[in-house]
C-alpha cells in the first residue's frame with residue numbers, strides 16, 4: 001500500500017541558482033538563461049567591502065581619521081574618571097581601528113571617484129604572461145615574477161579583481177554537458193547549489209517502469225518554489241552519473257557526497273496543474289504524531305511532528321494516505337508529511353480494537369456527572385453529591401477517533417454573546433473553588449446555572465433560586481427531548497442541568513461557568529455555545545499533600561455527606577482520574593490549568609478568560625457557518 005523506498009532530499013542542503021521562478025530558479029538545456037540569474041549572496045559578499053563607508057553615520061565623509069584622532073582630547077572635559085579617559089585613549093589609539101579607518105577612507109575616495117577597471121581580465125593576462133615568460137631565458141627577475149604569479153593569493157586576488165570588474169557575481173557553473181540528445185525534447189538539466197535549506201523533495205523507484213522518479217515535492221520547499229522539479233519527473237543522472245540502476249538510498253548518498261553545484265538530468269513527468277492545488281485549510285490536531293516512530297511513513301525525514309492541540313495548515317491532500325502540512329504561523333514555508341484523516345482513523349481502529357471495545361472508565365468513586373453544576377446555586381448542603389450518578393456513563397464514543405478537526409479563527413464581537421466556559425477535572429481538584437473565586441471577583445460578569453429537580457420544594461427554598469422544581473413527568477419528557485446537558489437520579493428524585501438554564505445565563509450577557517463530566521463536552525460543542533473547555537488538573541502528589549493540608553472533601557463512601565480531610569487514597573484517585581481524563585478527552589481541552597497554588601491557578605484561569613473575550617482563537621469551522 002505504501003512506497004517504502006522513498007528517499008528524501010530534505011536532509012540534504014541545496015539551493016537552486018538559476019532560473020525564473022522567483023526563487024533562485026534553475027536552467028533547462030532548451031532555454032539557458034544565465035544572464036538573468038543572480039546570486040544575491042555572492043553579490044553581497046563581493047559588494048560589502050565597498051559599502052564600508054556606511055559603517056558609521058558620519059555626515060562628513062572625509063576626515064574621519066582626523067576626527068577619531070582628536071576625539072579623546074575633545075571628550076576629556078566630559079569624562080570624570082581617569083580610567084575612562086585612559087580607556088578612550090586606548091580605544092581610539094588602537095592600531096587596528098586606525099588601519100580600518102584608513103582603509104575606509106581610501107575606499108571612500110575610490111568610490112567617490114567611481115573607479116573603472118583598466119582591464120577586466122587581469123587573470124587571463126597574467127596566465128598569458130606566464131606562458132610568454134616561460135619561453136624566455138631564465139633571469140632572476142623573471143623567476144621572481146613567475147613565482148609571484150604562481151602564488152595562490154595573487155591568483156585569487158586577480159580572480160576577485162576580474163569578478164568585480166566584470167560585475168560577474170554569479171557562481172561559476174561547470175559547462176553544460178555536450179552529450180545531450182538534441183532530439184530528446186523532454187530532457188531537462190537542473191543545476192543546484194548546496195545551501196542550508198533542504199530541497200524538499202523525495203524520490204522512489206517506480207514500481208511499474210523501474211525508473212527513479214520524484215515521489216513528492218513538499219509544498220513551500222525550495223523545489224516547490226523553484227517550479228522546476230515536479231512529482232513524476234524521472235531522474236536520469238546526478239552529476240553525470242546514471243542513476244537508472246541505483247537504489248534511491250545510493251542516489252541520496254551520491255548527493256550527500258557532492259559539493260557545490262550539482263547537475264540533475266531529468267525527464268519531466270506530467271506537469272502538475274497549479275489549479276489542482278488544494279485551497280488552504282487549517283486543522284487542529286487531536287493526537288500526537290512523531291514521524292521518527294511511525295513505521296508506515298514513506299520517508300521519516302519528510303515527516304512533520306506535532307502535538308495534540310497544534311494548529312496545522314494543510315498544504316496538500318493529493319495523496320489519500322499522506323497529507324502535507326506545516327505548523328500554522330511557522331516561518332518555514334516547507335510542508336511535511338502527516339497521516340491523512342482517513343488513514344489515521346483506519347489504523348487507529350486496526351491497532352487498538354481493545355480501546356474501542358473496552359473504554360477506560362473514568363473513576364467515579366464518589367463523583368458523578370451532575371453534581372458540580374448544582375454546587376454554587378445549591379443551598380441544600382445535605383444533598384449527597386453522589387446523587388448525580390449519570391446513567392449515560394463515560395463510554396468512549398467509538399465513532400469518534402480523534403484525528404483532525406478543521407478550524408478557523410474566531411473573535412467574539414464586542415457586544416456578542418459570551419462563549420460558554422466549561423470546567424472539567426477530577427473530583428476534589430478545585431473546580432468549585434475556582435468557580436467561586438471567579439464569581440466573587442465579578443458577580444456581574446460571571447454566572448452559573450440553576451438546576452432542575454423533581455424533589456419537593458422546602459419551605460426556605462424559592463423557585464428558580466436553588467432549583468427549578470418540576471414534576472417527574474415533565475422531567476422525563478424533557479430528558480426525551482434532549483433538554484438536559486446532564487441529568488441523574490438520587491434517592492428517587494431527578495436532578496439535571498438544562499440547556500435552557502445555560503441559555504438563560506448567557507442571555508444576561510454573562511459568562512456562564514459550567515462544570516461537567518468530560519463525556520458531556522462533545523454535546524455542548526455547538527455554534528450556539530462555542531464552549532471553551534478548561535481542564536483543571538492536580539499537581540504532583542507531594543504538592544497535593546502540602547497544599548491541601550487544611551482542605552476538606554466530601555466523602556462519597558457513605559451517604560452522610562461529611563466533609564473530611566483528603567486521604568492519601570483521595571489524592572491517588574484524583575491523579576489517576578486526571579490521567580485517564582486527559583488521555584481520553586484531552587483532544588477536547590482548550591486550556592489545561594494545574595491547580596497547585598490556588599492564587600496562581602485562579603489568575604491563570606482569569607487571564608485565559610479575559611483573552612477569550614477579546615482575542616482571536618481557533619474554533620471548529622462549523623461554529624462560524626451558522
Ligand SMILES: Nc1ncnc2c1ncn2[C@@H]1O[C@H](COP(=O)(O)OP(=O)(O)OP(=O)(O)O)[C@@H](O)[C@H]1O
Pocket residue numbers: 371372425426427428429430431432433434547548550551552553554595596597598599601
Ligand atoms: N489549590 C488549592 N490549594 C488548596 N486547597 C484547595 C485548592 N483547590 C481547592 N482546594 C480545596 O480543596 C477542596 C475541594 O475543592 P473543590 O470543592 O473546589 O473541588 P471540586 O473539584 O469542586 O470537587 P468536588 O466536586 O468533589 O467538590 C476544597 O476544600 C477547596 O477549598
